[in-house]
Amino acid sequence: MNAFNAYHLDGFHDELFLAPGKPRPAAEALLRAAQALGIDELKRRQGLVEAALLRKGITFNVYGHADAQEKIFPFDVLPRVIDLKEWERLEAGLKQRITALNLFLQDIYNERAILKDKILPADLVLSSKGFLTQCQGLSPQRKLWCHIAGTDLVRDKNGVVYVLEDNLRCPSGVSYALENRQLMKRMFPEFFAAASVAPIDDYPRQLLAALQSLSAARRPGVVLLTPGAYNSAYYEHSFLAQQMGIELAEGGDLYVENGRVKLRTTRGPQPVEVIYRRIDDDFLDPLAFRPESKLGVPGLFKAWASGGVALANAPGTGVADDKAVYAYVPQIIKYYLSEEAIIPNVETFICWEAPQRDHVLKNLHKMVVKAVNESGGYGMLVGPHSTEEERETFAARIQAHPRNYIAQPTLALSRMPTLVDGGLEGRHVDLRPYILSGESQWVTPGGLTRVALKKGSLVVNSSQGGGSKDTWVVLPTQPQKPANPELAQLAATEG
Amino acid sequence: MLSRTAGALYWMSRYLERSESVARLVDVNLSLSMDLSGGEDEAWAAVVATTGDLEPFLKRHGAVRRGPALAFLAFDPENPNSVASCVHLARENARTVREHLPSEAWEAINALYLNLRQAASLGDSPGTLEAALEEVRLAGRQLDGLLATTLVRDEGWQFSQLGQHLERADQTSRLVDVQHALLEGRGGESGHELRWEAVAKSAGALTMYRRRHGGTDGQKVAEFLLLDGAFPRSVSFCLRTAEEALRAINGTPPGMFSNAAEKGLGRLAADLRYTEIADVLEEGIHSWLDRFQQRLNAVGDSVLKEYFEPPAAPEPDQPPAYEHANQQ
Numbered sequence: 001m002n003a004f005n006a007y008h009l010d011g012f013h014d015e016l017f018l019a020p021g022k023p024r025p026a027a028e029a030l031l032r033a034a035q036a037l038g039i040d041e042l043k044r045r046q047g048l049v050e051a052a053l054l055r056k057g058i059t060f061n062v063y064g065h066a067d068a069q070e071k072i073f074p075f076d077v078l079p080r081v082i083d084l085k086e087w088e089r090l091e092a093g094l095k096q097r098i099t100a101l102n103l104f105l106q107d108i109y110n111e112r113a114i115l116k117d118k119i120l121p122a123d124l125v126l127s128s129k130g131f132l133t134q135c136q137g138l139s140p141q142r143k144l145w146c147h148i149a150g151t152d153l154v155r156d157k158n159g160v161v162y163v164l165e166d167n168l169r170c171p172s173g174v175s176y177a178l179e180n181r182q183l184m185k186r187m188f189p190e191f192f193a194a195a196s197v198a199p200i201d202d203y204p205r206q207l208l209a210a211l212q213s214l215s216a217a218r219r220p221g222v223v224l225l226t227p228g229a230y231n232s233a234y235y236e237h238s239f240l241a242q243q244m245g246i247e248l249a250e251g252g253d254l255y256v257e258n259g260r261v262k263l264r265t266t267r268g269p270q271p272v273e274v275i276y277r278r279i280d281d282d283f284l285d286p287l288a289f290r291p292e293s294k295l296g297v298p299g300l301f302k303a304w305a306s307g308g309v310a311l312a313n314a315p316g317t318g319v320a321d322d323k324a325v326y327a328y329v330p331q332i333i334k335y336y337l338s339e340e341a342i343i344p345n346v347e348t349f350i351c352w353e354a355p356q357r358d359h360v361l362k363n364l365h366k367m368v369v370k371a372v373n374e375s376g377g378y379g380m381l382v383g384p385h386s387t388e389e390e391r392e393t394f395a396a397r398i399q400a401h402p403r404n405y406i407a408q409p410t411l412a413l414s415r416m417p418t419l420v421d422g423g424l425e426g427r428h429v430d431l432r433p434y435i436l437s438g439e440s441q442w443v444t445p446g447g448l449t450r451v452a453l454k455k456g457s458l459v460v461n462s463s464q465g466g467g468s469k470d471t472w473v474v475l476p477t478q479p480q481k482p483a484n485p486e487l488a489q490l491a492a493t494e495g
Numbered sequence: 496m497l498s499r500t501a502g503a504l505y506w507m508s509r510y511l512e513r514s515e516s517v518a519r520l521v522d523v524n525l526s527l528s529m530d531l532s533g534g535e536d537e538a539w540a541a542v543v544a545t546t547g548d549l550e551p552f553l554k555r556h557g558a559v560r561r562g563p564a565l566a567f568l569a570f571d572p573e574n575p576n577s578v579a580s581c582v583h584l585a586r587e588n589a590r591t592v593r594e595h596l597p598s599e600a601w602e603a604i605n606a607l608y609l610n611l612r613q614a615a616s617l618g619d620s621p622g623t624l625e626a627a628l629e630e631v632r633l634a635g636r637q638l639d640g641l642l643a644t645t646l647v648r649d650e651g652w653q654f655s656q657l658g659q660h661l662e663r664a665d666q667t668s669r670l671v672d673v674q675h676a677l678l679e680g681r682g683g684e685s686g687h688e689l690r691w692e693a694v695a696k697s698a699g700a701l702t703m704y705r706r707r708h709g710g711t712d713g714q715k716v717a718e719f720l721l722l723d724g725a726f727p728r729s730v731s732f733c734l735r736t737a738e739e740a741l742r743a744i745n746g747t748p749p750g751m752f753s754n755a756a757e758k759g760l761g762r763l764a765a766d767l768r769y770t771e772i773a774d775v776l777e778e779g780i781h782s783w784l785d786r787f788q789q790r791l792n793a794v795g796d797s798v799l800k801e802y803f804e805p806p807a808a809p810e811p812d813q814p815p816a817y818e819h820a821n822q823q
Contacts, residue, residue: 056598057590057605150823167823229591242594253497266496266650266744266802321823 003039003423004031010426013159013414015080026083026474029194034078037190039423045187046077046419052187058179059235073176074467076418079184079191080429080449084198087473090153090161090433091443093342096333098149098435101168101320103336105145109135109316119335120328124352127403128325129373130169130318132281134288138305140314141214142438147312148207148276149435150174150447153343155414162346162411164430166329168321169313170278173468174434175236177448178203178243180470198445198473203434204243210438211244211274214310220273223249223263227279227295232463237278251279256299259308274310275300281315323372323406324350351398351405360407361398364391367407368458369398382458384410413458416469418451428452430460431471446471500592501654502803507588508658511604511635514581516666517546518631519697521568521578525625527693528561537677538690539564545666545673546576569624570615578631579611597645600638607634653740657798660737664730665791667698671717672784678713691716699728717780718772730787734764741798756797763790 005021016027023031034042053059053072082090107114108125115122125131150171152164181200185192211222226237228250241248253264254272262269277284283293288301304311319325327348330341349356349367360367364383371379381394398405415426433447449469450460460466482488524542528535540559543552546568549559556563571577575584586608593601607630614627646652674694678687688711695701695716703726708715723729727736738760745753752758775783 054609055602055606057593057601169823171823229587234590238590238593242598246594247497247500248594249497250499253499264498266498266501 002035004035004417007417007424008426009415011157012412012426012428013155013157014426015155015414015416015429016078017417024081024083027081030079030081030191030472033188033190033194039419042077042419046075049075049077049183049187052183053179056179057235058176073462074453075180075183076416076427076451076453076467076469077184077188078417078419078424079470079472080416080431080446081195081472081474082446084473084475086161087198087445090343091445094151094433094435094443095441096337096339096342097151097163097166097329098146098437098441100333100336101149101166101329102144102146102437104332105314105317105320106139106143107336108319109138109145114332114335117335119331120325124324124350124403125319128319128322130281130316130320130322132316132319134301134305135314135316140304141307141310144214144437145314146317146320147210147214147314147437149437150432151435153431153433154346154411157412157414159414161343163329163343164346165323166321166326167432168317170280171432171434172233172236172278173432173448173450173462174203174444175239176468177434177444177446177471179239180448180468184470195472196475196477198475200444200446203444204240206436206442207240207276208244208246210436210442211276211310211312213438214312215273217273221263221271222274222276223247223254223272225249225251225254225275225277225279225297227251227283231278233278240276246276249275251295251297254297254300256297256303256308259303259306261297261300261303261309272309274312276312281318284311284315318373323348323370324352324403327406346408346411349407351402351407357398357402360405361395364395364407366410368410369394369405369407371404372406373404378463380459382410385456385458410458413452416449416451418453418469420455425455427455428458428460429469445473496595496650498803500595501650503588503592504595504651505654505658505798505803507585507592507604508655509662510581510585510588511638512659512662513576513666514578514585514631515635516663516670517568517576517581518578518628519699520545520670521565522625522628522632523693523697525565527689530689536560536564541673541677542568545669547669548574548576565624569627570611578628579615582608582611582631592651595651597641600641600645603634603637603641607631648743650744653743654802656740657737657744660733660740661791661795661798663728664733664737665788665795667720667728667730667733668784668787668791670694670697671720672781672788675713675717675780675784687713695720700726714772714776717775721775722767722770722772724768731764731767731770734760734767738764744802754797754801756794756801759790759794759797763787763794 007017007020009017009020016024016031018024050072053075059072104114114120115125146168148171150167150173152167153161154164155161178200208222212220223246224237224241226234226248228234238248247263249263255262255264261272261275263272279295282289284296285298285301286293286296287298301315303309304315327345327350330345333339333341349360351357351360360369365386367383369381374380381390413428413430416429417424418427429449429451431447431449434444436442449471450466451469452458452460453467454465457465520542524538528538536559539561540549543549543559543564552559552567567574568577570579572580574580586604589596589601589604610630611627614623617623642655671694674690678690691711691713692701695704698720700720704716704719708719719726719729721730724731726732741757741760742749747753747757752761
């Protein structure tokens with residue numbers, strides 16, 4: 001029996017199969033092509049993909065592993081497939097969400113109408129670590145705070161897609177999605193011949209356009225600010241700078257003079273109007289935030305606050321992706337847009353609120369507990385997979401710092417067939433689309449699918465043993481009107 | 496272009512060139528030492544001396560023997576001038592300016608680094624070292640081609656040219672100096688011609704040398720490698736190329752200079768252009784080369800000072816504390 005027929009769903013929602021041996025319609029052509037290649041051939045090509053990733057240096061550094069620097073991000077060759085109809089709904093939901101969150105940020109740093117109207121508790125918002133008092137009264141270009149967002153989506157057992165978290169500070173991973181697609185096209189031409197897939201290569205151009213739209217200058221100077229070659233996402237920084245054709249600057253390459261930012265070049269100082277910064281708020285400017293930071297640019301915050309330079313994302317967006325504030329996003333959407341949230345939230349218990357905290361503490365073994373400001377899969381407890389001791393540690397932490405924790409029921413995340421030693425097995429996945437906001441909004445068709453490669457694991461973060469997959473938004477195949485009838489005629493007779 | 500970027504391109508090219516020089520030296524000596532009966536270790540000592548690392552080598556290993564010398568020159572991570580170390584440093588520099596390079600160039604350097612690492616882990620298996628050294632030489636040509644056909648002729652290109660040609664001039668002059676010392680007073684001994692041919696081969700000059708001069712003669716080889724105006728790997732030719740690149744950065748017209756680096760390099764290149772082998776011999780090859788080396792080093796120092804040390808930049812970044820960018 002072949003590996004595709006032997007593949008079991010084990011009661012989970014599967015992204016490619018409706019039932020054992022029965023593909024979802026959008027995945028049918030792909031699965032037929034994959035099956036024709038066979039497991040051994042898929043594995044051989046997976047080896048080639050991995051070798052190419054290493055050669056290209058598409059790697060990341062794992063913190064706390066001295067000699068394990070530069071690992072490749074594990075990659076699985078079976079793509080995730082989303083049908084166009086579902087994607088259109090998700091895309092609308094993501095745009096709606098980011099629009100509302102930008103309005104929220106503008107509001108809480110200015111009028112605070114939403115707090116006055118008591119839609120969410122003022123002390124909860126103002127006590128967020130991501131809330132920067134320095135930003136009060138400020139209005140960035142276009143009144144946009146978050147220009148690049150990476151929103152994590154998950155699907156549960158019943159097939160419903162939820163927003164798991166909003167990443168509004170420095171979301172990473174888009175370069176992997178772009179490189180994955182490039183490699184897939186090279187290694188699996190059969191797959192792309194079988195299905196019509198929405199291209200994603202437009203991202204760097206769209207990103208540059210969004211960044212440029214933050215300045216009134218005709219040809220604004222745009223740079224990407226990186227913490228440097230030792231940062232875990234350095235590969236992505238250099239990749240995006242290269243794709244956009246802009247300078248990759250470190251803090252020491254920039255300085256502020258008369259409220260304007262300048263780049264030190266071999267031909268003297270050059271003006272910089274927009275900075276895509278991949279450094280956390282805290283490290284941006286030693287004069288405004290952490291004085292010991294050597295990564296940032298002294299005076300940068302003041303230059304931004306006075307309109308001398310645009311920062312993407314703006315400082316202070318962290319308050320809106322605080323996991324306790326997350327719990328209120330559906331109300332935030334309703335308040336600013338008078339619409340219901342298109343993509344629902346996962347039910348969330350805020351440990352700060354006593355009754356909810358009691359519920360969490362009583363049900364720790366069933367819940368996922370997360371620190372409100374952490375990301376990357378750090379600082380979390382997956383209840384059903386935890387030990388008694390871990391639960392006690394977390395209970396103590398929650399009681400000591402209730403504002404720092406939220407909890408959610410453990411979701412039975414959807415799965416995808418994934419290549420393993422024995423053949424194909426189901427592994428849990430999530431999805432991170434990237435949403436750009438500038439003059440207009442743009443969403444990557446698909447995004448980065450992360451997969452928890454450890455059997456049964458629900459944690460997809462690369463730092464915790466996760467890998468990735470190419471993500472396809474599949475377009476319905478329809479006969480296209482030929483651009484050049486004569487050529488079309490030739491093509492038709494050729495075959 | 497950022498000063499930091501210019502510096503990284505300069506060093507990337509210098510280290511690539513150095514890795515190739517050392518690889519050539521080792522490769523040629525491997526083959527030569529099989530043709531020599533006796534004096535093999537002495538030949539290896541000369542190679543280690545050429546890279547300027549005889550002292551640290553002796554401190555660690557006592558005397559020079561073939562095995563340890565090979566390991567030291569090829570893969571030793573503690574020897575900053577080993578082939579592997581040079582490739583590693585070239586790659587680290589390339590990594591910080593990846594957005595300035597065609598992606599094939601970065602991939603070629605990265606692949607070379609990974610392959611050398613693998614070769615080093617294979618240890619002493621026959622053929623591994625030779626294959627690795629050949630790969631280093633070929634990668635050098637591949638990168639020359641990639642950069643020459645894709646880089647726009649801006650400062651980045653000029654700094655890369657400058658680094659490559661200063662390094663090549665440096666390596667070739669060392670090669671002649673050390674081998675000359677070794678071969679002096681051995682005229683007529685068996686193997687003498689073979690060795691001079693090996694010197695020419697190390698500099699990638701043997702075929703061209705033969706076409707120009709025919710038979711092997713130590714003086715003629717030295718002249719060809721140091722002063723030939725038409726051979727692109729000669730010291731004189733390299734200095735001319737380096738000088739053109741340096742002047743192009745600031746747009747200084749030929750024969751003029753706008754800073755100490757341009758002045759030093761212009762003067763040195765002109766001196767070589769008007770030097771004949773008789774002048775060198777009159778002073779003595781070693782003494783002449785010694786003086787040349789000092790002047791070349793001074794040029795290198797003034798390039799660093801003039802272009803890469805930003806006047807009031809903050810201190811260079813240490814590998815920073817890891818919590819600075821809580822990646823989402």
